[in-house]
Amino acid sequence: MPQIAQLAETYSSQVFWLLVFFGITFFLIGRGMVPKVMETVGMRDQQIADDLAAAQAARDAADEQEDAWRERENANRAKAQGLIADAKAKAAASSEAKLADAQKRLDAKLEAAETEIEAARTSAMAEVEDVAAEATQDIVARLAGAKVDKRTARSAVKKALANG
């Protein structure tokens, strides 16, 4: 085994060169370069953490604004609903009043018309009675030759008319 066979002649060289090269590795690479690499990693981790925190904050702000907007929207909607209900009620009231007014006018017109009709009928009846009385006088005079005065003829006509 050369490790043992050559031990006496090579150990010093082995130890020396190992110390030299491992020393270079440790001081140049381990202490010089590795911390910089780790620093880069740390910076990146920091950046990622910061970005995540910023994103979270932005999200929270957005949520807050959305909530505020929702609240405002709800209030506006409620207000609009109130306005609509108001307008509806007002419109209903005014239309009701107009309707009542129109009804009243119609009723009045109807009543006037009815009175007129009644009056016309009465006057027409009177005319018919007059004509009938005259006709009766005529008929009696012609048939019986008797002269019937106007009052008698009229009462006779009235009796006949009442009997239908």
Add this chain to the structure above:
Amino acid sequence: MAAEAGKVDPMKQFQIEPLIGQSWEIAGFNIAFTNSALWMAITTVLLWAFVFGGMKRELVPGRWQMAVETFTGFIDDMLEANIGKEGRKYLPYIFSLFMFILFGNLLGLLPIGLAFLHPFTFTSHFTVTGVLAVISFSIVLIVGFWKHGIKFFTLFVPHGTPLPMIPIIFPIELISFLVRPFSLALRLFVAMMAGHVLLKVLSSFVMDGINAGVGFGLLVSLPSFLLMIGISALEILVAGIQAYVFALLTSLYINDAEHLH
């Protein structure tokens, strides 16, 4: 590799050969630049290139940056899970340790032997794994005594130990604590060496079978070759697992030092 009479020496791959500076010395200690040192250098350069490619510091990472950040994040998560918030400051060390071992393990598995180059797995030498284990263990001791002072020794007395049991429990815990660097070093060294020896032994079966004729080739070489493919895949897995285990255990030991029990 099969140069001498078609024989494959499965141990030759662990041979350390000085490349330059055979006579370089510091205070009497030879510090020749060997093939082992060369592969440590390659590991360091490739690791530097890998991490450098991930240093673009872009907010949206590319693939390379993502890969590097995956590794640093992996070690960071492991430290967070095992040590907690205090684990962050050990990231440079654990990351270096994990990646250095991982790259060393994987580079040793490169099939560049086909191009007559010799890959060398420095993690298959206990001189190397031993030093890494000693460094880890030293950190545990330094952190432990720095943070807790003499109270660090309560680590060897688990909570709720009855008083008369302490004289027995204490040495047992102490020994199990002191064995840690050895188990740490030997685990990696043995795992890497065993895999490489197995691959070389199987490769010698393949060559010897082919040399012995078509019949043996079909009977021995083909199954051995299929097994080699499977074991190569397994070795890639082991390379990752052993690097992970080394880093994981180190972080667990550091956790002991940080928090006692």
